[in-house]
Amino acid sequence: MKESVVKDKIGTLLPPSLTAEQQGNVAVLRLNRPQKRNALDDETILGIETFFSAPPEDARCVLLCGEGVHFSAGLDLTELKERDVTQGIAHSSLWHRAFERVQFGKVPVVAVLHGAVVGGGLELAAAAHVRVAEHSAYYALPEGSRGIYVGGGGSVRLPRLIGVARMMDMILTGRTYSAEEGQAMGLTTYITEPGKGFAKGLELAQHIATNAPLTNFAVMQALPRTAESDPTTGYAMEALMSSIAQADPEAKARLRDFLEKRGRKVTRD
Numbered sequence: 108m109k110e111s112v113v114k115d116k117i118g119t120l121l122p123p124s125l126t127a128e129q130q131g132n133v134a135v136l137r138l139n140r141p142q143k144r145n146a147l148d149d150e151t152i153l154g155i156e157t158f159f160s161a162p163p164e165d166a167r168c169v170l171l172c173g174e175g176v177h178f179s180a181g182l183d184l185t186e187l188k189e190r191d192v193t194q195g196i197a198h199s200s201l202w203h204r205a206f207e208r209v210q211f212g213k214v215p216v217v218a219v220l221h222g223a224v225v226g227g228g229l230e231l232a233a234a235a236h237v238r239v240a241e242h243s244a245y246y247a248l249p250e251g252s253r254g255i256y257v258g259g260g261g262s263v264r265l266p267r268l269i270g271v272a273r274m275m276d277m278i279l280t281g282r283t284y285s286a287e288e289g290q291a292m293g294l295t296t297y298i299t300e301p302g303k304g305f306a307k308g309l310e311l312a313q314h315i316a317t318n319a320p321l322t323n324f325a326v327m328q329a330l331p332r333t334a335e336s337d338p339t340t341g342y343a344m345e346a347l348m349s350s351i352a353q354a355d356p357e358a359k360a361r362l363r364d365f366l367e368k369r370g371r372k373v374t375r376d
């Protein structure tokens with residue numbers, strides 16, 4: 108990596124555009140380039156790949172957020188100028204690799220969204236497992252007006268979240284969706300007042316960190332693949348995954364806790 112790479116507090120090599128810290132079992136990764144609205148340059152994407160390839164050993168969930176008034180302005184457009192087709196493919200592949208590490212990494216990821224969540228920023232958000240929006244968040248795919256196309260896995264992940272028709276509309280017409288619209292269409296599953304997203308995201312991440320690791324593994328690795336497989340394969344995969352999870356000593360201990368009146372009851376919140 109380049110000279111600008113610094114060693115962060117939790118011992119991972121990250122570029123200055125990313126900072127990481129740890130709060131208990133939750134690792135917090137922050138896009139930290141507010142002067143460029145957290146635009147994602149190659150160095151940042153490589154840093155994301157590095158971080159999610161080897162999150163801190165004791166982290167059981169990652170909270171992903173952005174510094175400044177926007178989550179992310181997407182692709183750093185200054186890096187686009189001279190790329191030919193072959194370089195463009197390599198660039199898109201780099202994003203795919205990095206965001207696959209987010210989605211299919213070691214631990215679940217909660218993203219906190221605020222301000223602009225656009226282009227590649229929205230593609231990054233789509234790779235997380237739980238999304239929290241502050242009311243200031245807004246979503247757009249300005250690729251159409253820039254003469255480009257999504258390249259960070261957006262055409263794979265976003266239609267599964269919001270549907271092909273909405274994604275077509277966003278690129279073709281430059282339509283922006285508000286935080287409330289994003290919540291209504293299932294892009295996010297939590298919405299908070301401005302400034303409260305981090306606390307909500309952290310609360311959720313701390314809860315996720317207390318789950319049995321095998322349950323979190325099943326949700327991240329088995330569930331999306333089961334949902335995409337034909338039902339016959341899906342039932343077999345589910346039977347295997349559920350039997351593996353329930354045979355784990357962690358599950359046995361948790362079930363015993365409940366049956367012996369020590370386990371948490373389900374509440375209405």
Ligand code: 1HE
Pocket residue numbers: 142143144146177179180181182183184185199202223225226227228248249250253255256257258259
């Ligand atoms: C940038 C970028 C960027 C800001 N690349 N430098 N993404 C876009 O098309 C979104 C472009 N950005 C914007 O529309 C606006 O900047 C925002 C709505 C996000 C924020 O507006 P604002 O008024 O808060 O900030 P600003 O004054 O526009 O920008 C501040 C600085 O950040 C300024 O640089 P400066 O040197 O003049 O101070 C901007 O040039 C810079 N900046 N956004 C580079 N994106 C894998 S394919 C993914 C394809 C895409 O992501 S396409 C979408 C690209």
